[in-house]
Amino acid sequence: MEFIIQKTIEAVQTLYNQTITASDISLQETRKEFAGDITVVVFAFTRFSKKSPDVTGQEIGEYLKQNVAEIADFNVIKGFLNIVIDDSFWINRYKVNAATPNFGVSASNGKKVMVEYSSPNTNKPLHLGHVRNNLLGYSVAEIIEAAGYEVIKANLVNDRGIHICKSMLAWQKFGNGETPASSGMKGDHLVGKYYVIFDKEYKKEIDILKEQGVSEDDAKKQAPLMVETQQMLQKWEEGDTDVINLWKMMNGWVYEGFDVTYKNLGVNFDKYYYESNTYLLGKDLIEEGLAKGVFFRKPDSSVWIDLTADGLDEKLVLRSDGTSVYMTQDLGTAELKYNDFQMDKSVYVVGNEQDYHFKVLFLILDKLGKSWAKGLFHLSYGMVDLPSGKMKSREGTVVDADDLVQEMIDTAAQHTEELGKVDDFSETEKTELFRQIGLGALKYHLLKVDPKKRIMFDPNESIDFQGHTGPFIQYSYARIRSVIRKSEGIEFTNVIPTVLTKDERELIQQLDKFPIIIADAAESYSPAIIANYLYEVAKGYNKFYHETPILKAEDEQLKKSRLGLSSLTADVLQKGMALLGIEVPERM
Structure with missing residues (x-):
C-alpha cells in the first residue's frame, strides 16, 4: 500500500x-x-x-x-x-496478478545463499529429528529461491569418527558377512543394526569389568570393544587399507539407503561435503588467529579464545597435542564453503541444542576479520515429540524416518478409504494419492509451526481433511480443479470481474499478498508464514465456493471471471505448497 x-x-x-x-x-x-x-x-x-x-x-x-x-x-x-x-483498485490488482507470469516469484536479485541441512551420521538411519531438519531446510531453500536468490542446497555428511568405527567393528565381529542384499535390509538400517549391537555388547563388557571392581569410568575406557574401536579409528586416520575399504563399503550401503529416504521425503542437494575431507581443515585459521592475537596458547600448548568480554567463556580451538576439535573443523569448513561459492548468506539448519556452538563459531569468524561472517545464520529449531505409543520404532528409542513415512501413507489410506472418496480410483491412482496425502500431512504439520518451537506430532490429527492441515489445503486445490474440469473448456483467461461480492473481494485481497508472504518467509527463514497463509487462502476459497455461484452464475461473464479467480487461487495454492515440498493432487 x-x-x-x-x-x-x-x-x-x-x-x-x-x-x-x-x-x-x-x-x-x-x-x-x-x-x-x-x-x-x-x-x-x-x-x-x-x-x-x-x-x-x-x-x-x-x-x-x-x-x-x-x-x-x-x-x-x-x-x-x-x-x-474501492473495489476498482482490487479488480485492477487481480487483473495484474492474473496476467503476471509465475505470479508470486521474484526476479533474480543477483545474490547467493547456501542452505546447509540434513547433516546425517553414517552409522544409523535418518530419524524423526532428521525429518524435521530435512523438510525445514528444503522448504527454506525453495522459499529463498522464490524470493529471487540463487540457492545452493548443501549437506555436510558426518562420515568419520568413533561412532562410525563402532558400527564397523560390530559388523566385523558379529556380522558374518551380512550385506543389504543378503539381509533384505536397506543399507542404512543394516549399519544402524550393528551400531545397536555394538552398544549392547559394549555394555555387557562394562558390567563384567565393574563386577571385577573396576570403576564405571575406567570400565568404559578399558572395555575391549572400546579399545579396539579406538585402534580402528587410529588406523583409519593412518590410511590403513583394510579399514579404509571396510569404511567405504559400509558407508556406501548407508548412502544408498539415505538416497531412498531423501527421495521418499522429496528433498535433494546441490553439493555434498564430507567430514572425512574437512576434519583436518581449520588449523591454518588457528595460526592466522594466533598471529592476529585473536587466540592465545596455554602452557600445555592448547589454543583458546577468550570470549568472556562477549558474555561467553573461554573456548578450546586446538588440543594440546595439535589435534582439532569440532570448532576447528567448523571454522575451516565455513571458509571452504565460502571459497567454493562466495555466497552472500549461509544458513545452517541445526537443532537448538547447538545454539551456543554457532554463536561461538560466528563470533570467532567475525573476530578473524572474515567479511562474510556477517552473512552466517543459524536456523535453530526445536525437537519433535510423538504421543506415546502412536508409532513403533525400529530400535525402541527413536522413530525411524522410513517407518514414519510409511505410517503416514498407511494412515492417509485408512482415512481416505473411510470417507469413500476414492471408489472410482484405480489401484495405481490410490497408491499415488495416499502417498501425496500422507506426505502432505507430515510436511505441513511440521512446517506450519515456527521453527523455533518444539512440536507435538500426532499422525492422525495431521490427516484431518477439515482442520488446519495439509490435506485440507490439498482438498481445496482438488476442489478447484474439479470445478474447472466441469466448466468443459470454457475460456476464462483475461476475463476480469466488473463488480465484486464480499467473498470475491476478500479472496482477491488474500491472493494479492502472495509475493509479500514469500518475501517475509524468506527474510524470516520461516515456512510457517507460507503454511499459515495457504490455510487462510484455502478457507477463503471454500467460503467463496459455498456462497458464490460459479458454474451456475447468472451470466456468462460472471461465470468466466469466477473461473478465472478460481484458477489463480489454485495456482497460488499449488505454488505455495510446492515451496513447502508438498504435492497437490488433481482430484481427491
Whole structure:
C-alpha cells in the first residue's frame, strides 16, 4: 500500500506543515470487526496536529478520501484510521496478478545463499529429528529461491569418527558377512543394526569389568570393544587399507539407503561435503588467529579464545597435542564453503541444542576479520515429540524416518478409504494419492509451526481433511480443479470481474499478498508464514465456493471471471505448497 504511505506523508505536510518519512507511518490490516482494509495509526501525528487522535484521524481521512481515487471511505476508531479501498483498485490488482507470469516469484536479485541441512551420521538411519531438519531446510531453500536468490542446497555428511568405527567393528565381529542384499535390509538400517549391537555388547563388557571392581569410568575406557574401536579409528586416520575399504563399503550401503529416504521425503542437494575431507581443515585459521592475537596458547600448548568480554567463556580451538576439535573443523569448513561459492548468506539448519556452538563459531569468524561472517545464520529449531505409543520404532528409542513415512501413507489410506472418496480410483491412482496425502500431512504439520518451537506430532490429527492441515489445503486445490474440469473448456483467461461480492473481494485481497508472504518467509527463514497463509487462502476459497455461484452464475461473464479467480487461487495454492515440498493432487 505504497500509495497510502505517500499520500499520508502529503496529508501531514499539507494539514500540519510537518515533514515525515515512510518510517514514521504505521500501517496495519484493519481488524475484522471494523469496516476497512488498511489502518493508519495516527497517535504519532497528534504532536503536529495538537488535536485528539480521533480528530486527527478524521482530518487525515478526509484529506485522503478527497485526494486518492482508490479510497472509497474511512472511519476512525479511537485514533485508528480505517481506510476502505474501492473495489476498482482490487479488480485492477487481480487483473495484474492474473496476467503476471509465475505470479508470486521474484526476479533474480543477483545474490547467493547456501542452505546447509540434513547433516546425517553414517552409522544409523535418518530419524524423526532428521525429518524435521530435512523438510525445514528444503522448504527454506525453495522459499529463498522464490524470493529471487540463487540457492545452493548443501549437506555436510558426518562420515568419520568413533561412532562410525563402532558400527564397523560390530559388523566385523558379529556380522558374518551380512550385506543389504543378503539381509533384505536397506543399507542404512543394516549399519544402524550393528551400531545397536555394538552398544549392547559394549555394555555387557562394562558390567563384567565393574563386577571385577573396576570403576564405571575406567570400565568404559578399558572395555575391549572400546579399545579396539579406538585402534580402528587410529588406523583409519593412518590410511590403513583394510579399514579404509571396510569404511567405504559400509558407508556406501548407508548412502544408498539415505538416497531412498531423501527421495521418499522429496528433498535433494546441490553439493555434498564430507567430514572425512574437512576434519583436518581449520588449523591454518588457528595460526592466522594466533598471529592476529585473536587466540592465545596455554602452557600445555592448547589454543583458546577468550570470549568472556562477549558474555561467553573461554573456548578450546586446538588440543594440546595439535589435534582439532569440532570448532576447528567448523571454522575451516565455513571458509571452504565460502571459497567454493562466495555466497552472500549461509544458513545452517541445526537443532537448538547447538545454539551456543554457532554463536561461538560466528563470533570467532567475525573476530578473524572474515567479511562474510556477517552473512552466517543459524536456523535453530526445536525437537519433535510423538504421543506415546502412536508409532513403533525400529530400535525402541527413536522413530525411524522410513517407518514414519510409511505410517503416514498407511494412515492417509485408512482415512481416505473411510470417507469413500476414492471408489472410482484405480489401484495405481490410490497408491499415488495416499502417498501425496500422507506426505502432505507430515510436511505441513511440521512446517506450519515456527521453527523455533518444539512440536507435538500426532499422525492422525495431521490427516484431518477439515482442520488446519495439509490435506485440507490439498482438498481445496482438488476442489478447484474439479470445478474447472466441469466448466468443459470454457475460456476464462483475461476475463476480469466488473463488480465484486464480499467473498470475491476478500479472496482477491488474500491472493494479492502472495509475493509479500514469500518475501517475509524468506527474510524470516520461516515456512510457517507460507503454511499459515495457504490455510487462510484455502478457507477463503471454500467460503467463496459455498456462497458464490460459479458454474451456475447468472451470466456468462460472471461465470468466466469466477473461473478465472478460481484458477489463480489454485495456482497460488499449488505454488505455495510446492515451496513447502508438498504435492497437490488433481482430484481427491
